[in-house]
Amino acid sequence: METLKIVKIGGNIIEDETSLNAFLKLFSNLEGKKILVHGGGKRATSVALKLGIESQMVNGRRVTDAKTLEVITMVYGGLVNKNVVAKLQALNVNAIGLTGADVNSISSEKRPIKEVDFGFVGDVKKVAHESIDKLIQADFIPVFCAITHDGNGQLLNTNADTITSQVAIGMSKLYKTSVYYCFELNGVLENIQDKNSVIKHIDSKTYKYLLDRGIIADGMLPKLENCFDALKNGVNTINMGNTDMLIKANDNFTKITL
Template identity: 75%
Template structure:
């Protein structure tokens, strides 16, 4: 089975031109089939503020009303996505920018209202792995932003970590799939104040212990939940760390296993 690498980059990399250029250079050198997934929440918040639109967050998750969805579509699908694609073309990577609506690649259900109404937020239900594979076989490199659709004409804001994990699950039907979550830290940390205290390996058992001890908390919990969900559903390997983990001479990052 051929290998496929899915790399997700966070907002801090996108926001810093030097970090983004450095990452894209590493990405362009990565051998084999690959897919890039990005968000852009910080840029969306900044643009929304300029337009006089208040960004509402609850427990780190964005409330996406109709106005906010317009901003997200412009920023994720336009400004950020096309900037990344253009930079990759300059590095001789034939990239193609996509939302989940393009080639019907990622369908979602609008999140039901329970205690909180998140608005136009999507929970992924289906990834069209065969359609995405057609792009890969045509030597294109897909670059997905964090937007999906419901199949009925409605775009939906969707968590980029979740998009990476669900694409990984879908593509694992035809590839040996690995996911790399790249952000500004070296990996999952034992002590957040010590940036070198990387936990090299986390499995299902140690994850529960780290949760119990409060070492893993807040935004890292949904990220790791996505990791384990992917591993339980066909993804071979999941890694979390900074962009240096894409090189062959670095092992200072976190690997997630079952």
């Protein structure tokens, strides 16, 4: 099986032109078949504010109403996605920008209303791995933003981390998949106070050990739970660290395997 790399970057990189350009250069040098997934960043919030759309929060969580969804579609699907594609083209990466609606790549269903109505938020239902693969086989590099659709004409806001893991799980039917979650830290840290205490390799056994010792807790816990869920569903390797982990010689990041 051929390897497919799926790289996720967050808003912190998207928002800073210098960081974005540096990252895209690294991404362009990445060998083999690859997919990029990007988050949106605070740009959507600032555009919404200027348009007089207030962010609705319920129990501390953002609600995507119809107006907010329009802003997200404009900012993530248009401004961010298409500028990333144009920048990648300038680096000779034959990128193609996608939402989940394009080639019906990621369908989702509107999150059911329980205690909170999150509005136009979609939970991923199906990844059309064969359609995505047609693009990859044509030597195009898919660039996903954090938008899916319900198949009935409705776009839906979807978490970029979830899109990453679901696309990776889907593509695992055809490829040996390696996911790269780029974030601010160098990796999963043994000591949260020491940014250089990167745990280089976590597998099911060491994960249990780290859990038992309370080394993995708080925000890192759900992140790693998601990772192991993806690994159990076919994903081969998950890497967590800052964008430098895309540099070939660098091994200062966390590699997670089953």
